[in-house]
Amino acid sequence: MKITEELMPCLQGAIPSQIVTVNEDNIPNTTIISQVFPADDEHVAISNQFFSKTFQNLQNNKKACVQVFDPSDLSFWTLDLEMVRIEDEGDLFDEMSMQLEAIASMSGMEDVFVLKSAYILKVLNFHHVTEAMDL
Amino acid sequence: MNKEEFVDHKSGKMSMSMGTCDLEKNPTFSRVWGVHFSDASRAFLKVILPEKISQKPLAHLAINKNVSITVGDMIQFKTNQYKGVVEAIEQSTPEEIAIAKESRDNSTDTLVQFFGEVGNNWSKYTMDSGLTLTIKITEVYDQTPGKMAGVRLL
Numbered sequence: 563m564k565i566t567e568e569l570m571p572c573l574q575g576a577i578p579s580q581i582v583t584v585n586e587d588n589i590p591n592t593t594i595i596s597q598v599f600p601a602d603d604e605h606v607a608i609s610n611q612f613f614s615k616t617f618q619n620l621q622n623n624k625k626a627c628v629q630v631f632d633p634s635d636l637s638f639w640t641l642d643l644e645m646v647r648i649e650d651e652g653d654l655f656d657e658m659s660m661q662l663e664a665i666a667s668m669s670g671m672e673d674v675f676v677l678k679s680a681y682i683l684k685v686l687n688f689h690h691v692t693e694a695m696d697l
Numbered sequence: 698m699n700k701e702e703f704v705d706h707k708s709g710k711m712s713m714s715m716g717t718c719d720l721e722k723n724p725t726f727s728r729v730w731g732v733h734f735s736d737a738s739r740a741f742l743k744v745i746l747p748e749k750i751s752q753k754p755l756a757h758l759a760i761n762k763n764v765s766i767t768v769g770d771m772i773q774f775k776t777n778q779y780k781g782v783v784e785a786i787e788q789s790t791p792e793e794i795a796i797a798k799e800s801r802d803n804s805t806d807t808l809v810q811f812f813g814e815v816g817n818n819w820s821k822y823t824m825d826s827g828l829t830l831t832i833k834i835t836e837v838y839d840q841t842p843g844k845m846a847g848v849r850l851l
Contacts, residue, residue: 580767582716582724590716590724592767593840594776614847629714629726636808636818640726693749694728695821 563685564603572630572639573600575665580629581608583619591615596665598630598641599658599680605646607654607680609662617681620645626683635697639690643683650679711804715744715830716765717757727754730824731797732768741831742766742779745789745797748826755828758783764832767840771807776840777850781832789827797824 565573579598582590593616597609608628610617620626624645631638649655659677713732718724727750735743744766746754758764762783769776789797801822808816837851 578712578769580714580726582714582718582726582765584718584722584724587763588718588720588722588761589763589780590718590765591780592714592716592726592765592778594712594767594769611842623722625723627716627724627726629728633812634815636812636815638728642723642725691728691750694747694823695818696823697818697821 563687565600565606565685565688568690569630569639569688570600571634572632573598573606574633575599575661576633577631577636579608579631581616581626582628583616583626584623585615585619586622591619595628596662597658598628599654599661601654601680601682605682605684606641606643607649607658607682609658609677610648610679610681611662611676620681637690637692637695637697639688641685642687644686646682646684648679648681654682655680711800712769712771713744713800714767715746715754716767717754718761718763719757720760725753725757727751728822729766729830730822730827731793731800732766733796735831739834741784741833742781743793744830744832745793745824745827746830747797747822747824748828749823751828755786758786758830764830766832769840771804771811774842776842778838778840779832779834780836780838781834783830784833785829785831787829787831789829793829794824794827797827 601607731745805819
């Protein structure tokens with residue numbers, strides 16, 4: 563599914579996002595992520611800094627869901643995703659690494675936020691959860 | 698780690714999310730509010746799920762009662778993850794809705810500090826009616842950014 567213009571502000575790293583994956587026993591795993599980055603018009607990349615369990619789950623089950631926020635009104639979107647590949651070098655990795663440095667600098671986490679790899683996921687579907695708010 | 702050291706989510710400035718999934722391993726997120734321990738032994742969590750966004754998580758919970766809740770302190774980044782099994786789903790009482798609104802309003806103040814006027818939009822998240830999930834905690838993890846991230850606490 564193509565990423566639309568209205569979704570793009572949510573992918574600028576202004577507000578931390580969350581990801582949920584599932585293990586082999588159908589137990590979900592949620593965690594906070596610093597970046598959901600537009601890789602191209604059908605894929606996003608998420609930053610792997612710590613999350614070994616998310617990585618393990620994605621090896622066994624490629625499905626994931628992320629929640630991202632629109633910084634203009636704080637409404638949120640959910641994106642259904644499917645894992646495609648991992649990158650640990652190249653232009654996309656370098657671009658994400660630079661953005662993560664900026665995020666880390668703003669939050670005083672320079673020594674903690676270091677990009678290990680970028681997970682590239684195909685966007686299957688997305689939903690603006692407008693029913694959650696009275697905007 | 699002593700259970701008493703777990704973050705108090707009831708009145709803090711927290712971001713709270715719940716993950717559920719079906720048996721085909723399709724996950725989804727729900728924004729929840731008012732996550733709090735419901736007993737003195739801290740063996741159970743109560744979570745308020747706004748009814749307006751409950752359709753998909755309820756469909757998941759009808760066939761798979763496993764959940765994961767991540768609760769993050771918006772200022773200090775201290776984050777915990779609770780895994781557990783939903784034991785009851787009931788209509789929220791007025792007292793539980795008040796807890797949910799308190800958690801929303803406290804986090805609204807924090808977002809105003811970070812984002813200015815638009816932060817007030819956080820208070821527009823509706824929770825006039827909600828469902829209260831009682832969750833038996835099975836595992837607790839530290840998810841605070843840093844060396845402790847991923848460490849099992851319970």
